[in-house]
Amino acid sequence: MTLSAIFQDSFLLKQGLVAVLLLIITRYVIRFLFRKSRPPLPPGPYGFPIVGALPLIGSMPHVSFAKMAKKYGPIMYLKFGSQDMVVASTPEAAKAFLKTHDLNFSSRPIDAGVHHLAYDGQDMVNAEYGPRWTLLRKVCNTHMFGSKAIENWAHVRVSEVGLMLQDMLEASRKGEPVLMPTMLSYLTANVIGQVVLSRRVFATNSSESNDFKVLVVEMMKYAAVLLVKDIIPALGFLDRGTERKMKKLHKQVDAMITKMIEEHIATSHERKEHPDLLDVILTYRDKPDGERLSIENIKGLLLNLFVAGTDTSSSIVEWALTEMLKNPTIFKKAQEEMDQVIGRDRRLEESDIPKLPYLQAICKEVLRKHPSTPLNLPRLASEDCVVNGYFIPKNTRLQVNIWAIGRDPDLWENPLEFTPERFLTEKNKKIDPRGNDFELIPFGAGRRICAGVRMGMVQVEYVLGTLIHSFDWKLPEGVKELDMEEIFGLTLQKAVPLSAMVSPRLAPNAYV
Template sequence: MDVVHFQELFSATVLFFIIRFFISKLLKPHPPLPPGPKGWPVLGCLPLLGSMPHASLAELARRHGPIMHLKMGTCDVVVASSPDAAMAFLKTLDHSFSNRPPGAGPTYIAYNAMDMVFADVGPRWKLLRKLANLHMLGAKDFGDWSPLRHKEVGLMVRDIYELSQQWKPVPVLELVSCALANIIGQKSISRRVFTAHGEESNDFKSMIVELMRLAGLFNIGDFIPAIEWMDLQGIQGKMKRLHNKFDALLTKMLEEHMKTAHERKGSSDFFDIVMGIKEDDGVALTMTNYKALLLNLFIAGTDTSSSTIEWAMAEMLKNPSILNLVQAEIDTVVGKNRRLKESDIPKLPYLQAICKETFRKHPVVPLSLPRVTSEPCEVNGYYIPKNTRLFVNVWAIGRDPELWENPHEFNPERFLSGKNANIEPRGNDFELIPFGSGRRICAGIRMGIAIVQYVVGTLVHSFDWKLSDGVEIEMEAAFGLVLGKAEKLKAMAIPRLEPNAYEDSSS
C-alpha cells in the first residue's frame, strides 16, 4: 500500500469514528423526565391547579413523587416537594437554577425585572444585593438600627393600648403592617410612611395585598406566550393599573427624599448611600432601579412579616396554653416593668420555637418564587430540559407527615427537643426554608426572622388577648404570592404590664 492510499484510508477511518461519535451522542437517549400528571391539550396541567395551587401540587406529588414534571401550556415545569429534592435544585444545581423566568409580574410590576427580586443574576443584581447587605440588611448594619425598630414597635404598642382602653378590637394585621412600613421607610428614606393607622395605611396595605394576590396567580399568558397579548384573565391589565399607582407613590417619595438630602449630612439613610453611587464596576443604577428596589423593600419588609405575625397570633388565640407558656417565659426574663427588647430574644427559646412553628405550618410564600434553568441537567436520575421552571413547594414540605409528627397541629415543642430541635429557618435545613435557599435566598432573611420574633414577643408580653364575645377564629387562607389569612384577625387586648411601660415608645 503506497503512502497516498494509506493517508486516504487513515483519514477516512478517523472521519468515520468522528461521525459515529457524534451520531451516538445525538441518538443516545437522555434519562427520562420526572413523573407527573397528564394535562389537557394546549393548557397542559394549568386546569389542575385549582384555587390553592400549593395544596393541589402537594396532592399530585403524593401520587407522582417529590420531583414532579408538569407541562403548563408550552412550558416545562418541575416541582420539588421534599427536602432532598429542594436541596438538589437549590444547592447542588443552584448555579443552573439562578435566574427567574419571564412573566407578567416581573414585567408589569417589577419595572421589567429592574429590581433585586426578579432580575437575572448579573452585575446589576449583584450590585443591588451588595448594597442591601452592606447598608441595610447585613448583620452589623441591621443591629445598628435596632433603636429605630424599638421606637416604632413602641408606637404600635401605644396604639394597641389606647384601643384597649376604649375596649375596641385590635386589627392586628393593619397595626403591624403600619409599624413595619414605618420601620422600612425611616431606614430607607428617613420618613415614616404613615403618621397614624387608618384610611391611608389601609389603602397602602390594600395595594400591597392586591399586588401579592396578582403576582401569585398562574397567568395563562406566562405559560403560553403566543397568546400573552390577549390577557385572557385580565391579570396584566390589573397589574398595569396597580403599577401606575405604586409608581406615582414611589416617585413622589424619592423626589421628596432627594430634595431633603442636604438635611441629612452626616446621618445618611439607605437611599442616600445608594443614590450617591454613580457607578460601581461599570454598573450605573437609574431612577427605575431605585423605585424597583424601594418597592422590593416595602413588599418584602411588610406583607410577608405581618402575615406571619398574624398567623402566629391566630394560632395562640386558638391554643391559649401556648400563649400562657410564652408569656410566662418572657415574664421570667423581662418582667413587667418594661417592654421586650431584641436583645432579650436569645434567652427565649419557646418564643423562637413558636415563630419556627409558624414558619413551618404557615409559610407565607407557599410556592417559592420560580426559577428557570439556563441549561439541561440531571437531577436524581431525571432529565430536566433547558428553560424548565422550578417551584419548590415549601408548604408541602412543612406538612409532610414523614418529616413532622402530626403536621397539622401547631406544636412549638417539636423545635425544643427531638429530631427537629436544631432545625433553623435560615436556608441550610431544607425541612424548613420559608425564605428559600441558595444564591436567590431572600435578602431580608435576617430582618424577617428578627422582626417576627420581636413583634410576636412584644404583642404577647404587653397584652393578654381574647376574641370578642360570639366571635370564632377562622384559619382559612387566601392564596397569593403571600398566603395570608382570608379573614383578618381582630381581637381584644388587655394590658398586662406596669402602666409606665406603655407611656414612652422608647422605654
C-alpha cells in the same frame, strides 16, 4: 422558457425538497436518539391538549402540588402550554436544586406579572443573576440586611413597636378590637421607611395605612398569577382584564415610589452627614457602567423593600397570633416564660430573645405551618441538567413547595397541629430557618435566598414576643371561631383578617 430549462428547474426544485426533507428527518432522528440516551423527565400528570396541567392546579397551587406529589413523587414535571415546570416537594429534592444545582437555577423567569408589576425584572428580587443583581444585593446587605446594619437600626424597631403598643392601649381603653394586619403593616412600613428614607411613611395609623395594606395584598396576589400569554402566547388576548388590573396597580405603586424619590432628592442636603439607604442607592446613578443603577433598578428595589418587606413579616406574626388564640395554653406558656426571664416591669428587649426558647419555638412553628411564601419564588434552569437522575430541560421553571415540606407527615409528627414543643426536642431544636436546614426553608435557600432573612427573623421574634408579653388576648364579643382560610399569592394571607381584643398585663410604665 425552453423545455430543457423547465426540466432543469424542476430537477433543482426536487433536489432542494429532498435536501430539506433529509434535514428534517436527520433532526428528528438525532433528537430521538438523544432522548433515548438521556435520563427520563420527572414523572407528572399528562394534563390536557394545549393547556397541559393548568386546569389541575386550581386556585391554591401549593395545595394541589402537594396532593400531586403524593402520587408522582418528590420531583414532579408538569407542562403548561409551551412552558416546562418542575416542582420539588421534599427537603432532599429542594437541596438538590437549591444547593447542588444552585448556580444553574439562580435566575428567575420574567413573566407577565413581573413585567407589569416589577419594572420588567429590574428589581432585586427578579433581576437576572449577574453583576446588577450582585450590586443591588451588596448595597442592601451593607446598609440594611447585614448583622451590623440590623444592630444599628434596633432603636427604630424599639420606637415603632412602642408607638404600636400605644395605639393598642388606646383601643383597649375604648373597648375596641385591634385589626392586626393593618397595625402590623403600619409598623413594618414605618420601620422600613426610617431605614430607607429617614422618616416614617405614615404619620398615623389611619385609613391611609389601611389602604397601603390593601394595595400590598393586591400586588402580592397578582404577582403570583400566571397569565394565559405566559403559557400560550397566541391566546394572550384573553388576559386583557387581568393585565389592565396589573397596570393599574403598578401605576399606583409607581406614583407612591416616584413621590418618595422626588421628595428625598429635594431634602438630600439635610442628610449629608448621615445618608440613609436611598441616599446611598441614588449615588449609583452616576457611577461607571459596571456599577450604575438605572432609575428602574432603584424603583424596583424600593418596591421590594416596601411591598415584599412589609407583607412577609406581618403575615407571619398574624398567623402566629391566630394559632395561639385557637390554643390559649400556648399563650399562657409563652407569657410564663417571659415573666420569668423579663418580669412585668419592662418591655421585652431584643437581647432577651436568646433566653426565650419557647418563643423561638413558636416562631419556627409558624414558619413551618404558615410560610410567608408557600411556593418559593420561581427559578429558571439556565442550561439542561440532570437532577437526582431526572433530565431537566433548559428554561424549565422551578417551584419548591415550601408549604408541602412543612406539612409532610414523614418529617413532622401531626403536621397539621400547631405544636411549638416539637422544636424543643433534641432532634429538632437545632433546626434553623435561615436556609441551611432544608426541612425548614421559609425564606428559600442558596444564592437567591430572601435578602432580608436576618431582618425578617429579628422582626418576627421581637414583634411577636412583645405582643405576647405585653397583652392578654381574646376574640371579640360574638366571635366563637377563628377563620383559618388562606388566600394564595406570593405570600400566604389570611382570608379573614385577624381582629382581637387586648388588655394590658404589664406595669403602666412599661408602655411608655
